[in-house]
Amino acid sequence: MFKKERNIALAIIFLILIITPIFDRAPYHIFVLNMVAINIILVMALNFILGFAGQVFLGTVGFYAIACYSTSLLTVNYGLSFWQAVPFTIIVTSILSLILGLPTLKLKGFYLALMSSGFIYIVLDILRNWKSFTGGVWGIMGIPRPFIGTTLVRSDLHFYFIAITITLCLAIFAVLIEDSKFGRAFKAVRDDQLSSEMLGINSHMTKVLAFVMCGIYTGFAGSLFASLQGFVSPEMYTFELNATYMCMLVVGGLGSVPGAVLGATVLTITTELLRFLREKYLTFYALLIIIVLIYMPGGIITYVYQIIGRLFSLKNKPSQKEEINVR
Amino acid sequence: MDIQIVMQQVISGLAIGCIYGLIALGYSLIFNAVDVVNLAQGSFVMVGAFVYGASFVRSYGWPAFPAFAGLIIVMAVFGMVCEFFFYRPLRYAHVRTKLVALLALSMLLNNLALIIWGPYPMGLEGPFGTKVLSIKGATILYQNIYIIAITILLLILQFYIFFHTTLGKVLRAVAQDKDTASLMGIEANQAVSFTFAYSSILAGIAGMLIAPVFTIGTGLSQLGFMGFGACIIGSFTNVSGALIGGIILGLFEMFSASYISSLYKSAIVYLLIIAFLLMRPQGLLGKKEEVSGL
Amino acid sequence: MLFGKRITKLITITVLTLLVVVSSAGAATFKLGGLANLKSGYGQSMVSGTALAIKEINAAGGVDGVTFSIDWQDTESSAATGRMAVQKLIFDTKIDALIGCHGSTVVLAVEGLIAENEIVEMAMGSASQVTQLGNPWLFRVREDDALTAKVLANFTVNELGLTKIAIFHMSEQYGVGGKDNTVAALAEYGVEPVAIEAHNQGDVDFSSQLLNIRQSGAEAMILYSGIPDIGILIKQARQLIPGIEILSSSVGATAPAMDVAGEAGNGVYAVVSYSEDNPDEKVQKFVQAHVEEFGVKPYDFFDPLAYDAVYLLAEAIKIAGSTDHAAVRDALHEIQGYKGATGLEYYVQPNGETINELLLIQIQDGKHQVVDTIKG
Known part of the structure; x- marks a missing residue:
């Protein structure tokens, strides 16, 4: 519907993200940029399930924790390099998402919401208590950074270039999927499962595919995060973390790739700017979700589309149609 | 094994199960009225505990009865306010939007509670203190017996309201078809608003009753998940399903933690709930065709 | 208001x-x-x-x-x-x-x-x-966890004269570290805990674990838990395991923990670095x-x-x-x-x-009574 706007928006956001380090190389800011890149991947992952397929799945953090841990275990305990561990991590998370996706997608609405939050608790219980395998409450230390050629990527700045490249590729991939017949199938199932089935779309398989895509994307995010931090421990993964990703997606724009990218970028940076609010910033997040849901259900990306439409004088006027679909 | 211990396990399991059932009562009500599970119900319970225990009893020093009356009024208003600001603007939105909004509401309430009442948990003296009833070495808090009695009382009340009053008919009509109901002169908005008020009162009473057993703190909102689980095991649509589901959940939790592993207690409990979701999503007491959703 | x-x-x-x-x-x-x-x-x-x-x-x-x-x-x-x-x-x-x-x-x-x-x-x-x-x-x-553990182990074994000891800890770092240190400290006196139980942070019901401890025949229980969990835990322990001695790390003697535990807190020993009743x-x-x-x-x-x-x-x-x-x-x-x-x-x-150096205190009606001052 807004293909041109979408592509321009994505190009602008990524251009800004890529050139920012030229102007600002303060170590803390570079670290935040790294987190921006990782959060973008995670929110895009959530977008596949919640935005494209329309399933209220709250278990992304569970996948994320598993991805971080599998990269850590593979590199630290089994001596793989970062680049060897990434494909294995993705295989692990996508198989898990397949296993989880197949039976649970029969569940609808709030049943899936409960089941997926249960999934987080189960994952966390295992991470905390299976000491011999996961390192228990102490987590895993000394996760290596990736090599490029023969040089170890030590600085956060260089790591950022790897992270943002991967993020950009994944964003392009997500856009390609959105435009493919799978993307159309996702949205058909989301908007009206019954009629989509009459059109010959296998709604079950479509949803499973959304799950697997989510697993693959969280696999990337987890690998990057574990390597960036150098350590993982179970208390990093909380239910509230899940809520922040959901907030990023809703505020950016449910069901829109640039929306996910924009939401993750803006809110990750805002969180850092709002650190003076300290423990109160989650209150702000919660309010933000509700306000955006009520007053701009398409997220801030709809306004960005309008501005881009005007700047580049594109023909198709933003209509209400997109918003209704999102709701 | 020691028979005394087993008896104690049964009694403790029943006690915690009834608490789950009490929390579950509020869930089924809103579900029946608007076909949405109130994911913020656990936070409503927490708010009830804070308002009654932290503000009325501890800060203002009110005696039990005025505090209880105050709680009912505050929770009724609170429920209506939540409905008006967070549910009503989204009433025509998709179920998934409502769920996300309710989740955000629960997050908002938990964090607001921290700001208003502070991060320190508080104790609350119940009407029976820590006195226990002892039967052949197995003990149960009088507070727990009190909880069981009130849960059954509320259950009967809910059953009566739902099936034997005009109000109940209105609520059921709205639940079945909002548009037709409003054509027949039923104020759907008011009915939904009332449902929220009533289920918020139920949550408030639950908060008041369980605060002396546990504590007044934001951790109480996590019990909401167990109430949700109780509804799934029992049934969302059958009024007594909540209590039965709660008791099954409580007993299962107790015995699995004792004889399988206490480390993985919550994981095992969630596995049971997930198993129910997959095998019998309508619950033990529900009818098959009642399952609906997105 | x-x-x-x-x-x-x-x-x-x-x-x-x-x-x-x-x-x-x-x-x-x-x-x-x-x-x-x-x-x-x-x-x-x-x-x-x-x-x-x-x-x-x-x-x-x-x-x-x-x-x-x-x-x-x-x-x-x-x-x-x-x-x-x-x-x-x-x-x-x-x-x-x-x-x-x-x-x-x-x-x-x-x-x-x-x-x-x-x-x-x-x-x-x-x-x-x-x-x-x-x-x-x-x-x-x-204070170092190891010091707390040493004091608790020494007091339980030598002063209270109890050797059937259970450990109940929270399954995060503070609890697990405390448990490991206590097991090590008890081993120096040749004592092996009769039961080790754990709970997750934020749990409100501990009865199954407490009943496991009761079944093990423990006479004393050493707690490493958090707030507010420890207050509820002490309350439930008093109900389910009559007569057991409860000892806790410093968290058990904080004002919110004692507040939640209420009467049940009476008689609990704790090792602390600070007591307002000092x-x-x-x-x-x-x-x-x-x-x-x-x-x-x-x-x-x-x-x-x-x-x-x-x-x-x-x-x-x-x-x-x-x-x-x-x-x-x-x-x-x-x-x-x-x-x-x-x-x-x-x-x-x-x-x-x-x-x-640390203080060993006993809780009585929401107040600390200093039992001993121990240098490490």
């Missing part, structure tokens, strides 16, 4: 801070960074403890004209967020020293950063690993100042510990005669026998440990 008091307090604090900032402009400022889970009571106690110390020091014109300021950052009790927050403190706020965190996970996650950037850290995590790192910039103003003059002066400033008594031991951490830094600046980071670090090691608001004397060890 619900908001009134807090908002007034907030405004007063903001105005005061602004005044302090304005009045101290121009003079040398020693910038502190604060790191804690600000959603927890522990974090808020650290905030009030440091605020009091900084206010006193600044009101007196600072240490050799050096005034203090502090910038708090929330860790959300996650090591990842903690690491982000420390980077903000180091690179944006440009702090001179770090107070916190109370969680050992965060301390371990950021120790590399503080060493790299030469920041003195007054850590408050109790895990034994913290001072085993050999990080010269890391100091600990909190008649010591310095302790009482601190409690009184705290009440005057905030209207409440300190809720837990983090309040005086954070207060002392600021004073230890002030002391070090005085000794060093400068605010140079390395000079302050070296001067800290010269502090021997400084009497703090906890009532303890701080002896800074080469490994960064500062506390080497």
